[in-house]
Amino acid sequence: MFSLSLGTFLMALDSTIISVATPKISTDFHALDDVGWYMAAYGMTLCAFTPVLSSFYKHFDPKIVYLAVIFVFEVGSALCAAAPTSASFITGRAIAGLGAGGLLQGAFGLLTYVCDLKTRPLFMAIIVSLFGLMSGIGPLIGGAFTDDVTWRWCFWINLPIGGSVFFLVLFFMKLVGVDPTPRQIPLREKLRSFDVLGIILLLGSVICLFLALQIGGTQDPWSSSKPIGLLVGFGLLAIAFGLWQWKAGDQATIPLRFFNDRTVVWGSLYLFWDNMANYIAIYYMPYYFQAGQGVSPIRSAVEYISLAVPLMVCLLLGGGITTATGHYMPVILVAQVLAAVGTGLLTTININTTTAQWATYMALTGAGLGMGVNVPHIAIQAVFENDNDIFIANGIASFFGQLGGSMGVPIANAILLDALHTEVPKYVSNISADAVMDAGASGVNTLSSSPSVIHALRSAWAVSVAKVNILLVVVICISVPTALGMRWLNLKKISDQRELEKRE
CATH class of the missing domain: 4.10.860 (DNA Excision Repair, Uvrb; Chain A)
Known part of the structure; x- marks a missing residue:
């Protein structure tokens, strides 16, 4: 359990530590236009290989597959850390995304060999809560590295952590109840069966x-x-x-029979929209803090905690409630209400928004996004009993979730750039929007020596980020009917029934 949590910690750290460093990375490379690629390259390979790696987990020893994806992830991280150009950095992100495609779904699948259905919601919540924890701590670490050392350490740090995960999984993880039949098939036949x-x-x-x-x-x-x-x-x-x-x-690669179950269909669509909102908030709220408020990367990370902590707490709370009651649908419905209110309020932020206001808005958003993100994976554990089916179904859900998150970043980036082109001329007449974008979020002070001009530029940035947040509201509203589409099941009853069938 600890090794699976640490593996997810590795992926979560990488996904969040970069958010606060992105403005500095794009400034160093003079490549604000490439910001969308920093997530898109990672998400592109992550999405494409998530269902592919599900097949690997099905046909090969899941422990060996898990070790392999950790190794690939580490190679990508090393390339990012040493990247001399924006293009090489993007290449490293793509390789890291390939490895990440097998980490979270691998952890969910391997849980079936270490705990029963009744306790899985809590253990899954613990694993996924690391994303909430890292969305708060990750930016802090990234901000500290960016301010005091270099943003490159945001990726060097993955190497010792990944090495520790590799060692723990290799020597200490014991899987119980693994069906040996698929692993006994000759390698040539396994490769022939791949789509x-x-x-x-x-x-x-x-x-x-x-x-x-x-x-x-x-x-x-x-x-x-x-x-x-x-x-x-x-x-x-x-x-x-x-x-x-x-x-x-x-x-x-994605067997269509899984789409006969409405929980897979609607749960996957829910993850698509929920992850899209999550990634947009993680990547673009730091622009409000750094460019709109003029704070440092590490201060930006501290302010982002107002979203991260409620996200983590409510994720654990949702898992605990589901474990205690056996019901997961009420959890996801409460999550939708909180997320809708929070994101709606975030569209009103500007340079004069008080700390109490934006912190409250972000707390509501984080609570809603965190409480519901784990529910589709929990529901899949209830719907399917066969281990291989759980791997495939989780892979499908993870694919759509990562696809949504990865699509959200370039869409939001296009909205941000368009908003800057519109807003900058409204606030200043002697500085072009292209110059503002080339300077980046952390380079606003370099554009003028006049405090009034700097204030005007920060206002333009703040309003532009608020326009990005309109996308958040739209995404959350679309996700509401998808949440309602999943089957209403009681995990406790299903678990008891399966135990009874085993005894008989």
């Missing part, structure tokens, strides 16, 4: 989508040939992928 064409079509469609989101509205207008062509390519490849999955049956 190679499906993997290629999935990779192609995801790459086209992310390239379109990154290019459209920033490098090229949405009406130009590049983004349109990429979106058409995405659509055609996605259709081809769906048709091939239907033909491939149970050998498919």
Whole structure:
């Protein structure tokens, strides 16, 4: 249990430590336009390989697969730490994303071998709560490194942590009740059973989508040939992928039979929208603090705790309530109400918003986002009993969740850049929006020696971030009906029934 938690800690730290360092990284590389890529490259490979790695967990020793993804993640982290250019940094993020694609779903799947269904919601909440913990501590660590050493240590730190996880899993993790049958199949037959064409079509469609989101509205207008062509390519490849999955049956990368269960369908869609909101908040609220308020990266991280702590506490609270009562649907409904209120209030922030106001808004948002994020994975554990089915279903849910989170960042980045082009001329006449974007969030003070001009620029940044937060409200509102679509089940009753069947 500790090793799984530490592995998730590694992924959570990497996902959150970069948020507060991103303004400094983009400033050092003079590449504000690349900010969306810092998450998109990571998310692109993470999304594409999440269902692929589910197949690996199904056909191979899950412990060995888990060790392999940790190793790949470490290689990507090392490349990010040593990156001399923005392009090489993006390459490292892509490799790290490939490894990350197997960490969280691996932890959820391996839990089936170390605890029973009744206690899984609490243990899953503990594992996922590390994302909440790291969303508070991660930016603090990132801010400290960025201010006092260098942002590169945000990635060097992954190496000793990842090495510790590798050692603990290799020597101390014991899996009980693993079905040996799939692992006894000869390697050649295992490789033959992989859906190679499906993997290629999935990779192609995801790459086209992310390239379109990154290019459209920033490098090229949405009406130009590049983004349109990429979106058409995405659509055609996605259709081809769906048709091939239907033909491939149970050998498919994403077997379509899983979509016969409404919990998988609606739970995956819920994670898509909830993670999108989560990633937007993590990545873009630091811009409000650093560019809008003019605080340092580490102070920005301290202020972000107002969202992170409620997120972690409510995530654990939701897991505890589900474990105690057996019911998970009331938890997700309360989460939606809190998130809707919090994100709605965040659209009102400006340079004059008081600390008490933005802290309250962020606390409500964090509570809502945290309380509901674990529910679909808990529901999947209740719906499926077969271990391999749990791996695949969790992989599908994780795929859609990471897809939503990764799509949200470039979409939000396009909104932010467009807002800056609109707002900067309203506040200052002698400094262009391009100059503001080139200076980055941490370089506002370099644009003028006049306090009034700096104040005006910070106002433009604050209003621009508020416009990004409108996307948060839209996303949360869309997620409400998806939460209602999942099956209302009682984990305690299902667990007792399964135990009774085993005895008989």
